[in-house]
Amino acid sequence: MDAKLPAIELRGVTRHFGERSALREVSARVPAGATLAVLGRNGAGKSTLLRILAALLRPHEGEVLVFGEPLPRRAFAVRAKLGLLAHDPLLYRELTGRENLEYHARLHGVPRGRVDEVLEAVAMERRADDPVRLLSRGMVQRVAIARAVLHAPRLLLLDEPRANLDPSAAELVEPLIGRASGCTRVLTSHDPGAALAEADLVLALKDGRAVFVGEPTAFGEAQVKELYA
């Protein structure tokens, strides 16, 4: 693959839900290995954008290219490279953390040894055989992170990745989902300060429209206040 090819390219992406436009003509370009922070109030279109990038939603207008492949047409070619950490942990409550990860490992063709590896990385080995429904929210989030990175994706789509995590757990998962992971990342957060601190690029959404796309240094405190006003 061409090293200069952006990991993500959005060209005038629009998505409607009935009469409502969740995204309107959003364009952005994210180089490989960079972190894009998507900011905006509730309902601004952040989760919709992540779902479009995950090829779970199709844009009604515009073009989405991930690693040079147009979505959703060539979704099959990029699925193995995507890791999604959504609001929903995508875990079956009646299965244990280990069973959930083994299920995902089989779907992704990942060796079983990798399951133990990621469980250890999120410090969940001791509770790995408890049903997910018996775990605390923080523990569920840790297993969900283990699931999202199980197949070693190159692009991480992170929707509020540190929700429910205490500071020590947040530090623990840093090598998996933080900058140290080496992945291209798209992350949303309700804590703009934290998101801006780890971003290389910012996409600010207001009512589905991109009101700012650029480097975090150019996105000042006044703009943050205005975005969340």
Add this chain to the structure above:
Amino acid sequence: MRTALVVLRKDLRVESRTLETVPAMILLALITFVIFHFGLDRDTIGGQLAAGVLTATLLFAAMLGINRLFVAEREQGGFDAFLMAPVDRTALLIAKAAALFIYLIVLEIVAVPAFGLLLLGPSLGHALPGIVLILILANVGLSVIGTLVSAIAVHTRARDLIGPVIGLPLLLPALIATARGLGPLLRAGHAASAPPGRWLAILALYDLVFALIAYGVFDFLLED
């Protein structure tokens, strides 16, 4: 096929822990037999009436299973997780249809003898192989059409209504063939030992046609 087995194993494991679907299907079938027992005001029934009662009861119990087939996928994000995996989506159709087929077999293992005890006049004994053959063919149709209908319904807000509203008309030909096939086997006195070949052929053809339709459209149903 390997992916379908992975998904099927997961589904059976979830069902074995929650026991949300199969026990409810069995309970509904048993209650329906009791309702027919009192509603018809007859101690025993046989022939085409018995075949109709058995088929309709199994169909209504199957609707419960059909309605719940994708609930865990929808409520616990299983759809998203599956759709993001680099696997053939047809595996989900095969796994879900196989899961429903197994639920129906378990239902019938309990419901058919219960029907024999509670309602049926003639003994089941000699007709059992024919009944099993017809029910297996009926189960294939129910499983394939049920999976299709469930996949359509799960994306709608009125999914509890959509399942029966779309499913029952689609299943009507299979219901008729099953009931007509079972009728001669459940007749008192001179019951046939083998089901009529015509109805078996219709059921088999119906199964084949819907299996091909399901294979053709299932991918599209999973699309946003």
